[in-house]
Amino acid sequence: MELLKLLITLFILQAFLPTTTLIQAAPTNSNLFREYIGAMFKSVRFTDVPINPDVELHFILSFAIDYDTSSSPSPTNGKFNIFWDSANLSPSEVSSIKRRHSNVKVALSLGGDTVASRFAYFSPSSVDSWVSNAVSSLTRIIKEYNLDGIDIDYEHFHGDPHTFSECIGRLISTLKRNKVISFASIAPYDDEQVQKRYLALWKSYGHLIDYVNFQFYAYDKGTTVSQFMNYFMTQTSNYNGGKVLVSFLSDGSRGLSPDDGFFTACSRLKSQKKLHGIFIWCADDSKANGFLYEKQSQALLANPH
Incomplete structure (x- = not known):
């Protein structure tokens, strides 16, 4: 009798386990606001930016770019160097803003569009050597600056x-396992070559990517606004299960600008419990x-309704 009960229990578990493992968390909004800083060398400081x-x-x-002028023939060997406005965004400034605001974290982004007036290519000579160099060089920078996470923003590839x-x-995986970072994000956009690479990354390592x-x-x-909503649904499907943040340019030169309905779109997403956060370039x-x-972005995110 006991054996029969055990067999029945195992059968029930086996029948239900596949469906329960596919259940995703209920949709939810977030109060996360993210902003890129330091690339344009306009002497902006953390303290200039309003913090709700x-x-x-x-x-x-x-x-941070793996561009090493001492390396030949390829300057993209995983040895990262700082290419942001470190005079105004120094390690002491990072520590100070985090000390003054407990809700602030600081990350660094890898890659970007250009370096030394040339495209910043992702072009490793081998996976093993690139990863080894990248872990070493980034760990040093992250610890020096007391940073919390990394963002991946490569846009050009070999x-x-x-x-x-x-x-x-x-x-x-290594930086998280070593407790060097607590979060990681990726920054793709709708270009065929870009999406091929980020979607391959998502398929294999999406469980390690927070945003x-x-x-x-x-x-x-x-x-x-309606096009934007469709774009959002498409990318939410592409990065299934991910927290896809919405975004705009400060100068409004592309995409849906704040003056043309961006915050309307955000309010719609919020009513659907799909607003995972906002970031600005x-x-x-x-x-x-004057920021x-x-x-406006932070006020919208902070409002519980």
Whole structure:
């Protein structure tokens, strides 16, 4: 009799386990606000940016780039160096802003668009050597600056999607395992070559990626609210299970701008419990208008309704 009960129990568990493991968490909003800072060298400081105490705020230093002029023939060997405005965004400034605001964390972004007026290519000679160099060089920078996470923003590539996936995936995995970082994000946009690589990374290592900083501002200027909502649903499907953040450019030159309905779209997503956060490119440009959109974004995120 006991054996029969055990067999019945095992049969029930086996029948139900596949469906229960596919159940995803209920949709939910977030008060996460993220901002890239330091790439344009406009002397912007952390203290210039308004900080609402009711949001979780991530500054993302831009950029750390594996560009080593002493390396030949390839300067992209995983040995990262600082290419942000370190005079105004120094280790002491990081410590100070985090000390003054318990809701602030600081990350660094890898790659970016250009370096020394040339495209910043992801072009490793081998997965093993790139990962080894990247873990070593980034650990040093992250500890020196007392940082909390990394963001992946490579936009130009040599090599195949699998190599990108393995290099970045193993880098994130190692840094998290070593407790060097507590979160990681990726920053793809809607370009075929870009998406091939980030989706390969997501397929293999998505469980290690906390946020998807999707560059919705890479879409055409004049994007409508309804188009934006469709873009959001498409990318939410692409990065299934991920926290896809919405975004805009400070200067409004592309995508759906704050003046043309961005916050309307955010309110719609919030009513659907799909607003996982907002990020802006970038604080350097926002300085010109007194960080007006930062204040609006944070107020929207902080409002519980």
